[in-house]
Amino acid sequence: MEKITVIGAGNVGATVTNVIAHKDLTKDLILLDIKEGVAEGKALDIWQTSSIHHFNTRIKGVTNDYLATKGSGIIVITSGIPRKPGMSRDDLIKTNASIVKDVTEKAIKYSPDAIIIVVSNPLDVMTYAAYKASNKPSRKVFGMAGILDTGRYRAFLANALDVSPTDIHAWLLGGHGNTMVPLPRYTSVNGIPVTQLLGKDELDKIVERTKMGGGELVDLMGTSAWYAPGAAAAQMVEAIVDDQKRIFPVCACLNGEYDEKGVYLGVPVKLGRHGIEEIIEIELDKNEKKLLQTSANAVRDVMKVLDDMKIF
Secondary structure, three states: OOEEEEEOOOHHHHHHHHHHHHOOOOOEEEEEEOOOOHHHHHHHHHHOOHHHHOOOOEEEEEEOOHHHHOOOOEEEEOOOOOOOOOOOHHHHHHHHHHHHHHHHHHHHHHOOOOEEEEOOOOHHHHHHHHHHHHOOOHHHEEEOOHHHHHHHHHHHHHHHHOOOHHHEEOOEEEOOOOOOEEOHHHOEEOOEEHHHOOOHHHHHHHHHHHHOHHHHHHHHHOOOOOHHHHHHHHHHHHHHHOOOOEEEEEEEEEEOHHHOEEEEEEEEEEEEOOEEEEEOOOOOOHHHHHHHHHHHHHHHHHHHHHHHOOOO
16 A cells, blocks of 8 residues: 555554554555644654664654645544543543544545544544544444454453463454443354353453453553554554455444444454455344443444534
């Protein structure tokens, strides 16, 4: 791919940029931020590792120069502010939705055919905001959450089982947060069902820890994570650039799948050079369906909050 843009040069945006560069996925990689000098400095710092890590991707940092992003095939949006003390959920949604709307409209002006990957929080509703702002097909606007959440789930399972995390295959559905729906029934270690290797109580504890995975890191560091979210977004970029047809959990717009319509929710998809090439419906039991419906309703409530703000 000739050009990829990452919008937002905070911890997550810089990590996405760093991982993409290391993988040599594009000729030109643009890192854009609103704060003077930040993107330029981080881009220069990453470029100075090119001879050490043996990559050729040219990285350029810019301040609000959307013309520099012209012709991007993929745009990764990480912009937004974290929730601050005393800030309500609605305040956070309004602030970040306005930011996502602004950067999306500016970016697609110069890259109308780009695929958009949203990483900004609250993830599900910010993906919806980018979709509304872009007026693009939903298969080209989707969010990163499931890869991060399954990454945490697999890491916790690897510790509990004392096995390689690369041998663990896992799925979860639903919104990004405490209504996500991990699926132990679809979790295995090189084909061995995890339910045969771990007791229910221990598995339930891991599922609950996964749901609260982001909060655990905030409690430890006083800020949200960036290494795992950045790597997860870069993995999605790689699947698109190399047309890998990878099956990943992605925050996608449902249009009847899983008996849900018009809601952005984490589900398995086939990811390739056209973006979401297929939404995959897996069989759910009665309890799993109920949990997914609860998650969808929670996301839909937040989407309604955004709609009622009349930003779009």
